[in-house]
Amino acid sequence: MTPCTATTAEHALVCSPPPRFGSGAKGQYSQGWLLCEMLLLGKAVLVAIYGLDDVFPDTRTGNVGLAFMFCCILCSALCVALETLLVTHFVTGRRDKARALTSEETPLLEKPDGVDEAAAQQASDARTILTLVAYSAQDTVLLSVAFAAGALAALALALIPYFTGQIVDYATIDQDSHAFTLTTGKLLAASLACAIFTGIRGGLFTVGITRLNVRLRTNLFASLLRQDMGYFDTAKSGEITSRLAADTTTVADQICLNINVLMRSLTQAVLVLIFMFHASWRLAVITFIMIPCALSISKVYGAYFRKLGKKVQAELAEANAVADEALGNVGTVRAHAAEDSVKAAYAAKLQLFYVLEMKTALAYCTYMVTATFLPNVVSAGVLFYGGHLVLANRMSAGALVSFMLYQQSLSGSFQSMGDVLSALSAAVGAADKVVELIHRQPATPAPGTYTPDTFAGRLQLSDVHFRYPARPDAPVLNGLSLQVNPGEVVALVGSSGGGKSSIVKLIQHFYMPSQGHVRFDGRDVGLYNPKWLRRRVAIVNQEPTLFARSIKRNILYGLEREDGVPAAEVPTQADVEHAAQLANIHHVILAMPQGYDSECGERGVQLSGGQKQRIAIARALVRRPAVLLLDEATSALDADSEAAVQDALDGIMKHHTVLVVAHRLSTIQNATRILVVSKGTVVEQGRHEDLIEAGGTYSALVRRQMQKSASTMSLTMRPDQGPGPSMFL
Structure with a gap:
């Protein structure tokens, strides 16, 4: 181990193990600062109780004055805070200097645990808050009116205790019936104004919540749509749905609602404090003791609750992912009688969620006990001292009643602010993931802008290497090269896992090759x-x-005005019907009750497999493409449906540049060239007859398929029938 090279003066401070409180020296001095703060606060209370009424110094009596004493207390608090910052900065600077002088392997000079994480968390919080502020800035006028209404409601609410105290004085001490009646009317007017402005504020903030929710969902959905395919390979669909559905609502509701409550409580607290100091500054200073205590408790609870909130959201997202996976494949679950294991997996995730919620409940219980007891203690002290002031004729009974109502209002305001700060911490925790997804940049480069006047569709893959992001250790393509010239029909065959479908995905630019190029023209x-x-x-x-829309709109999918297609380029009804005729599905559609306006149902559930496949072919053909990619277009169909689809494919492949991926060799026997793909490379290529004569990999694939077909042919053939050569190809 490299010895510490710091100077002797620095050794005790830097090279020795730091004192532990929270996070090192900073936590130690924070503890001392908190103690000094409480002592200064106690001194301020003693001054309020025993100090004379003189505000400024009096040389005749020798009284220094209240202003001087409170200024000294305030200066002392500022000096303690400044000293804490300077010491923390000094220790941090010395540590950084010592790290620069020593080896990175020195254990005693390693960065304390959590420093990087804390900095990253602060940066994430700042980005989250700035994003939410930017989204809410569009409603500045709306929120300003809501805030103004809230301020007026708080003012009216603060006037209620004031008029209440006057009513008590006019009824018991001054006994002025006219003033009593007039003040009662003012009290009712203040109550009505408070109710009206409170309703306006609540309604406007509700509108703001909805608008923010819509913006969050819209931007998150747009961000998800532009993500690379590798992201969806690793992200769970249930988690994505949870972010889009649950977290956005939590963020919008909690943040807007709690900011509403926070602004109302803060305005109410400021106005109430003004009235309190007007009624009795001594009692106001004593009441003020609960402010730092309440804020300190809220800060500690908020930090803990925020961590729990993030864990709760994560566990709930995982539970939703399990449920979404099972419900999305409920047929497979039932076919394998796996209901119990699925329920067990879901229950296990919910159990983790339940444990975290129990911790949250315990933390909230502890917080509420403290936050509820502290204001009552302060109320008892204020009432005890205020009673002495009334007995000493230094305060009227009505003023004491008003002050106690003010004190209750102030206590409620700070308790609300404490609850709001804790809830905001949880909301920011949920917002972190939402904002992170909104700002997430796809792993693929920014999309290009090149739009040539002519497009021949010459396809070329040169020395392509590729691995899926979800499986970085499993190479899929290893230096594969191929070329498809305009007008050619090139078929890719080979065993499963050889990389055929991956080639199609690279051509669509769903993924980026790790090496090599995919080019058009x-x-x-x-x-x-x-x-x-x-x-x-x-x-x-x-x-x-297929999507839950009409057949026509499924054929036009991606070519409507909403997709940014110019009106002149949107296919007409005649274009749609022509594409359906080429796909051999036009007559089937016309036989339906509503023709092309017939609904397909969710995922095309109202259509057969062959009908869905031919509609998909029509969807491809209505684009009048230069290049047509057929990825196992008939492998999932029965014999009759395959024959209908194959007839449609045979008719269209003659007029396009086609790349066919197939297991069933009957799909590609008439291809211009056949490429045999194995282990990520092209091992054979040529025409069907040439490859059969070569007796290589392709010939072996044909023989295996013929043997498999012959073993099942007796189930469907009449005795006088014999297998023709086209039956296997």
Whole structure:
């Protein structure tokens, strides 16, 4: 171990183990500062009780005056705070200097645990708050009116104890019936004004909550849509849904609602303090003792509650992910009789959530006991001392009644502020994840903007290496190269896991290759405008996804005015029908009760597999693409549906540049070229007949498929039938 090279004077301060309170020297001096603060506060209370009424120094009596004494107390508090900051800065600076002079391997000079995490958390909080402020800034006028209404409501509320005290004096001491009646009317007017302005403030803040909620959801959804596919490979759908549905509502409701309460309580506290000092400054100083105590308790509780809040949100998101996965695949769950294990997994996640909620409840219970008891103690002290002032004729009974009402109002204000600060901490904890997702940048570079006048669709992959972000240790493509010329039909075959579908995803620019290039017409695929390119490179997947909309809108998916397509380029009804005819589905659609306006249902549940596949083909063809990608377009279909879809594919492949991925060799037997992909590379390529004669990997695939087909053919063939060569290919 490298010895410490700090100077002798620095050794005791820097190289020795630091004192432990919270987080080192800073925590130690914070403890001392808190003690000094409490002593100075006690001194201020003693001055308020025993000090003479002279505000300024009196040379005749030798009284220094209240102003001088309170200024001294205030200066002492400021000096203690300044000393704490200077000492903390001095110790931190010496530590940093010593670290620079010593080896990084010196154990005693390592950075205390949590320093980096705390700095990162502060930066995250600052970004979260700034984002929320920016989203709320659009409602500045609305919130300003709401704040003004809240201030007027607080003023009216502060007048109620004032008029109450006057009523007591006019009824018991002065016994003035006219003033008693007039003041009672003022009390009712103040109560009515408080109610009206409170309602206005609450209504406007509710509108602000809704507007912020809408903005958060809109921006979060937009951010999720622009994320790279690697993010969705690793993120759980239930967690994403929880962020979008639950956390955004929590953030909007909690932050807006609590800021509403905070502003109301703060304004009310300021106005009440003014009236309290007007009624009796001595009692006001004594009452003021609960302010730092309440804030200190709220700060400690808020920090702890915030940590629990983040853990609660995380556990709830994981529980939602388990439920979402099970409900999204309920057929598979029931088919394998896995209901009990799914319920057990969900219950286990909820148990962790329950434990955290119990900790939250215990912390809240402790906080409420302290926060409720402290104001009552202060009230008892104020009432005891105020009673002595009334007995000494230094204060009227009505003023004491007003002051006690003020004190209760002030206690309620600071208790509300303490609750709000704790709730805001929890809301900021939930907002961290939302804002983090809103600001998350995709791993892929920014989309290109190139939109050429002509697009031939010449596809080229050069020495492509690729690994999925979710599986960085498992290479998928290893130096693969291929080229598809305009008008060619190139087929990719091979065993599962060889990388065929990954090639299609790279062509769509869903992922970035770790090495090599994917190009169209000699330009990298990432340079093209993605919307422009995806209208010219269409795909038909193995299991097409249809949405809960009409057949026509499913065929037009991505080509409507809402998608930013110019009106002149939006396909017409004739274009839709032409695409459906090419996909061999037009006659089926016309036979439906509502034709092209028939609903597909969620995920196309109202259509058969073959019908969904042919609608997906029509969706691809209505774009009039230069390049057509067919990724296992018939592998999930039965024999009849496959025949109908295959007829549609055979008719369209002659007029497009096509890249076909298939396991069933009957799909690609007439391809211009067939590429055999194995372990991420092209091991064979050529025409069907040539590859059969070569007797390599492709020939072996054909033989295995023929043997598999022959083993099941007796179930469907008549005795006089014999297998034709096209049945296997």
